Amino acid sequence: MIALLLYLLVGVGLLVFLWLLARRKGAPVEGCGRQFVEARQALRTLQEGLLPDNLIQRIFDRDDFRYVMASSPGDIGELFLQERKRISLMWVRRVRCEIRNLMQFHLDYSRLHAKLSLLTEIRLGLDFAVLLLACRALRILLYLRGPYGARAVVGVMTTAAGRVCAVSEESLAFLNPLALESFRRDSTGDGAAI
Amino acid sequence: MDVLAAADDLRRRTLVEMTQPLERLIYLASMRDYNTGLYYHQGLATRFSEEAACEALAGCHREAFEELVDASLEELVHELEAYLQNTRVAPSGFIAAWKGLEPYRVAVPVGIDSLSSELVFSNLKVALAILESRLAARPEPGASRHLSPVQ
Numbered sequence: 388m389i390a391l392l393l394y395l396l397v398g399v400g401l402l403v404f405l406w407l408l409a410r411r412k413g414a415p416v417e418g419c420g421r422q423f424v425e426a427r428q429a430l431r432t433l434q435e436g437l438l439p440d441n442l443i444q445r446i447f448d449r450d451d452f453r454y455v456m457a458s459s460p461g462d463i464g465e466l467f468l469q470e471r472k473r474i475s476l477m478w479v480r481r482v483r484c485e486i487r488n489l490m491q492f493h494l495d496y497s498r499l500h501a502k503l504s505l506l507t508e509i510r511l512g513l514d515f516a517v518l519l520l521a522c523r524a525l526r527i528l529l530y531l532r533g534p535y536g537a538r539a540v541v542g543v544m545t546t547a548a549g550r551v552c553a554v555s556e557e558s559l560a561f562l563n564p565l566a567l568e569s570f571r572r573d574s575t576g577d578g579a580a581i
Numbered sequence: 582m583d584v585l586a587a588a589d590d591l592r593r594r595t596l597v598e599m600t601q602p603l604e605r606l607i608y609l610a611s612m613r614d615y616n617t618g619l620y621y622h623q624g625l626a627t628r629f630s631e632e633a634a635c636e637a638l639a640g641c642h643r644e645a646f647e648e649l650v651d652a653s654l655e656e657l658v659h660e661l662e663a664y665l666q667n668t669r670v671a672p673s674g675f676i677a678a679w680k681g682l683e684p685y686r687v688a689v690p691v692g693i694d695s696l697s698s699e700l701v702f703s704n705l706k707v708a709l710a711i712l713e714s715r716l717a718a719r720p721e722p723g724a725s726r727h728l729s730p731v732q
Contacts, residue, residue, distance in 0.1 A: 436694030441651055446700065451654040455707065463710045467654075470703040474696070481696055 426492035427559050429485045433552055437482050438545060446475055447534060447541055471534040476526065482548065483522040489555050490515045511554050514547045521547065587629040587637035591622070596641060602648035603660040604667065609642035610688035618691060642690045650697045657708045665712070676713050
């Protein structure tokens with residue numbers, strides 16, 4: 388009797404699950420131009436505003452810290468660390484926000500337009516997961532250890548972000564083919580195309 | 582084509598005398614009308630066209646800002662010091678005005694990402710503090726005169 392009840396419960400559960408799947412709405416194909424433009428904007432912000440090597444190097448450059456400590460009183464050192472921590476946290480927050488925008492776009496729309504292979508999609512999913520985890524870890528590390536306490540995590544984050552940008556570039560290529568060509572020419576390895 | 586020629590002309594005739602990006606940034610920002618966001622330079626506009634002059638000024642302004650983003654804190658302190666010397670204003674007055682008014686905040690070109698501008702503002706804030714502490718450590722020019730009778 389108990390076994391019968393269990394089977395019934397499992398059966399009802401599966402039916403409910405199927406019903407929920409059937410009710411789930413896919414992303415509308417028509418009228419999604421705004422989402423594409425927003426995703427393109429997020430990608431451009433990442434590539435040109437947040438991930439350029441020189442900017443990241445400047446934010447996390449230890450030479451500035453050494454210079455301040457060697458040439459100024461302690462209170463200026465503290466001011467510098469506070470400021471650099473604020474900027475690095477702002478950087479993480481902005482990267483996370485743009486990555487989430489891109490992730491949402493991939494979840495909702497990109498599959499309708501880009502012919503991504505299953506392997507690419509799995510890699511992309513892993514990269515998004517790594518990025519969001521790295522963002523969270525980096526925020527905690529920056530709070531606890533200051534701007535110079537998480538250089539390795541910054542490296543992981545920028546590399547994964549570069550890969551995500553490259554795949555997103557393919558998905559959004561039809562919006563700006565000329566720019567894509569120039570990005571391809573200028574891209575180096577796994578880094579973001581700047 | 583006109584824009585490139587105008588930018589080249591601007592660099593050769595006017596900006597060549599301004600070796601520091603900070604100086605160029607402040608100068609070029611002053612060429613911009615705050616109500617329209619458009620740049621105006623009479624000499625350039627006469628030689629080329631208003632549009633070409635505007636584009637050339639905007640490009641050079643952006644260039645100067647990007648150089649500041651790339652500058653290390655040490656370079657920024659030197660630039661600020663050189664700028665202060667060029668203004669021929671009393672150092673204490675200059676530092677008080679820059680700390681209070683933060684005039685560099687309105688000198689950012691259009692289209693710059695807010696993170697880059699925040700990084701430059703933050704570095705300038707620290708550079709000003711370093712410069713202030715250095716100036717406080719130096720004896721005032723008149724101080725030795727006042728002290729000499731006591732010695």
